[in-house]
Amino acid sequence: MRTVTNYFIVNLAFSDVSMATFNTLFNFVYALHNDWYFGLGYCRFQNFFPITAMFSSIYSMAAIAVDRYMAIIHPLKPRLSSTSTRVVIALIWVVAVLLAFPQCYYSVTEFYHPRTVCLVNWPDDYGGTHQISYQLALILLIYLFPLLVMLVTYSLVGRSLWGGAIPGEPSDHYHHQITAKRKVVKMMVVVVTTFALCWLPYHIYFILGSFNKDIYKQHYIQQVYLAIFWLAMSSTMYNPIIYCCLNQRFRAGFRQAFSWCPFIRFSEEDKTELQHTNTFRVTMTRSYHGDSTRVHGPGTTGPGLPFSSQHTGPKAQQPKIKL
Incomplete structure (x- = not known):
């Protein structure tokens, strides 16, 4: 299961669950009552962490898109190893922290009788050059740019998967693999589209408010x-x-993991699905082991590898097939 895609999916899940745990409820209470109950320390964290988690989420999606593009369009080129993938994830978090730091640094709590507010006190006040420039940079870096990367990569992948056979892959022999690739690409496109639609009104709201404060005074x-x-x-x-x-x-995997719950049943159909997956992996791995030296040469990732296979460096002379 430790494929490049799965590493980034775990990072995406961690970002989402962190935001849901540490920000959603507190921010909703504040928005509902317009009174900050949680002190200066959490005010700083509240303004800092959503940007960090959002950056990590969307760049994990972008990294998955680039990885899928390389696996399908350029299957002979070297892939990220597990170590390199972890380094990329660490870099994503480092850049996310740096990008969100101004929100933390300028956060303050102020008392306006009878309530306390948590806000970002920019050097030239809200709506000044610093705030507008920062807001535009956020829109570009954590929304528009990664979405553009995903649009381009998934468009090219889609054209390759649905417009004809994968280069170097006989479509009849690898029909199941192509089907699996299409399903995963469809799933990730839905994930990205959902993210984009959910956050678009939020960004528009703050962009409009940066240029016209009167919006915030509407009834x-x-x-x-x-x-x-x-x-x-x-x-x-x-x-x-x-x-x-x-x-x-x-x-099937979810029902197997939570089969101990009273309302979840792990059926024979689920068991067959997981067994078929494992059998297909073993069969394709043995097949590749017998053919790779003759067809692709030692230590290379051949064009027939399925969707989530990965080249893992010098030790992976015969990479295993993983769907």
Whole structure:
């Protein structure tokens, strides 16, 4: 299971569950009552961590898109190893922390009788050059740029998967592999689209407010913001639902892991699905082991590798097939 894609999916899940745990409830209470109850320390954390988690989430999706692009469009080129993947994830978090630091540094709590507010006190006040520049940088770096990367890579992958056979792969011999690749690409496109739609109103709201403060004085703006905020925060809960709806092995594996629960039944069909997956992996691994030296040469990743296979460096002279 330790494929490049799965490493990034775990990082994506960690980012989502962290935001759901540490930010969603506190931010919703504050938005609902317009009174900050949680002190200066958590005010700083509250303004800092959502940007960090969001950056990690969307760049994990972008990394998955690039990895899928390399696996399908350029299968002969070297792939990320497990160690390199962990390094990339660490770098994503480092950059995320640096990007979110200004939000933490300038956060303050101020008392306006009878309530306390948590805000980011920019050097030139809210709506000044610093705040607008930072907001535009956030929109570019944690929304528009990664979405553009994913749009380009998935478009090229989609054209290759649905527009004809994979280069170097006889489509009749690798029909099941191509089908698996298509399913995973569909699933990730749905994940990315869901993320983009959930966060679009949130970014538009703050961009408009940066240029026109009068928006915040409208009669129903609090209700509008609560709806926008709820939609943005809800993005952290959709991915497991998407995986469950679009991935049969995920459903089977989930039921197996939670079969001890009273309302979850691990059926024979689920058992067959998981056994078929393992049998197919072993069969394809042995087949590749017998053919790789003759067809592709030692130590190379051949064009016939399935969707989530990976080249893991010098020790992986005969990479295993993983779907």
